[in-house]
Amino acid sequence: MAKLTLLGLKVFLLFVIACVLAFSSRQSRAGRCILQDFQVTWAESHIRQLDAGRAIQLVLDQNSGCGFASKYKYLFGRVSMKIKLVPGDSAGTVTAFYMNSDTDSVRDELDFEFLGNRTGQPYTVQTNVYAHGKGDREERINLWFDPSAEFHTYSIMWNHRQVVFYVDEVPIRVYKNNEAKGIPYPKFQPMGVFSTLWEADDWATRGGLEKIDWSKAPFYAYYKDFDIEGCPVPGPQNCASNANNWWEGSAYQALSPVEAQRYHWVRMNHMIYNYCTDKSRYPVTPPECVAGI
Numbered sequence: 001m002a003k004l005t006l007l008g009l010k011v012f013l014l015f016v017i018a019c020v021l022a023f024s025s026r027q028s029r030a031g032r033c034i035l036q037d038f039q040v041t042w043a044e045s046h047i048r049q050l051d052a053g054r055a056i057q058l059v060l061d062q063n064s065g066c067g068f069a070s071k072y073k074y075l076f077g078r079v080s081m082k083i084k085l086v087p088g089d090s091a092g093t094v095t096a097f098y099m100n101s102d103t104d105s106v107r108d109e110l111d112f113e114f115l116g117n118r119t120g121q122p123y124t125v126q127t128n129v130y131a132h133g134k135g136d137r138e139e140r141i142n143l144w145f146d147p148s149a150e151f152h153t154y155s156i157m158w159n160h161r162q163v164v165f166y167v168d169e170v171p172i173r174v175y176k177n178n179e180a181k182g183i184p185y186p187k188f189q190p191m192g193v194f195s196t197l198w199e200a201d202d203w204a205t206r207g208g209l210e211k212i213d214w215s216k217a218p219f220y221a222y223y224k225d226f227d228i229e230g231c232p233v234p235g236p237q238n239c240a241s242n243a244n245n246w247w248e249g250s251a252y253q254a255l256s257p258v259e260a261q262r263y264h265w266v267r268m269n270h271m272i273y274n275y276c277t278d279k280s281r282y283p284v285t286p287p288e289c290v291a292g293i
């Protein structure tokens with residue numbers, strides 16, 4: 001972890017003040033100043049604020065990657081961000097956006113991981129779901145656009161019935177609550193929202209064959225339009241069990257017909273790995289793969 005120098009601290013405080021002043025009059029959820037909801041957790045020096053704190057730039061170089069996290073944890077809700085990924089030769093870099101209960105043994109976690117690639121080769125989006133400490137549920141898709149050319153919205157919607165990962169308006173993954181069939185579902189622990197840009201060239205691109213080309217460093221990823229709607233913890237009592245929260249509404253208890261169509265399209269055309277069908281890893285099909293969609 002980078003040590004916060006006194007100068008660094010002052011600069012950081014100035015940002016906080018400028019940011020709060022700039023946005024205290026406007027309290028719309030989307031486009032809020034990032035420091036209202038998030039804090040830097042790794043390498044202050046590698047995170048720059050842009051557009052009066054409404055956007056940030058993450059930097060990865062040979063010295064460090066970096067990361068930020070929400071100040072609160074949330075129990076159910078939806079979190080979304082617009083992200084523009086590292087362009088060009090991004091092989092070996094990983095940009096992650098995830099929710100995590102931050103509890104060691106019985107961790108719950110919902111992951112988006114964007115695995116970079118050589119110039120012109122497709123980015124891979126890996127998702128994973130940990131429930132009650134058990135993960136190993138990787139799925140991978142190739143995106144149908146260049147995610148480094150423009151901002152796209154990546155969201156996680158989480159309620160009592162399902163977890164849905166969205167890329168723009170397209171659901172790419174659904175993890176249903178199948179507790180009735182004995183399958184663990186994340187619902188007891190609040191989760192924080194995290195993001196990091198880091199080096200993982202031992203596994204990320206073509207299984208670790210493609211190494212980071214440090215001559216192309218520094219690498220930059222951009223974030224804006226942070227939006228978290230959910231029950232903050234600590235926060236209002238009984239919020240999470242309130243059936244009137246919009247994300248618990250009937251429209252969010254299952255995919256709509258249009259969403260189901262898009263979901264099917266992604267699975268048919270863009271899915272490149274699914275743990276459910278990986279027989280060498282799982283000779284016995286995991287129960288949620290049978291009971292699920």
Ligand SMILES: *[C@@H]1O[C@H](CO)[C@@H](O)[C@H](O)[C@H]1NC(C)=O
Nearest residue numbers: 115117121122124204205206
């Ligand atoms: C990178 O590109 C190669 C070649 O097109 C592809 O097989 C692979 O899935 C892509 N993504 C990663 C993360 O390796």
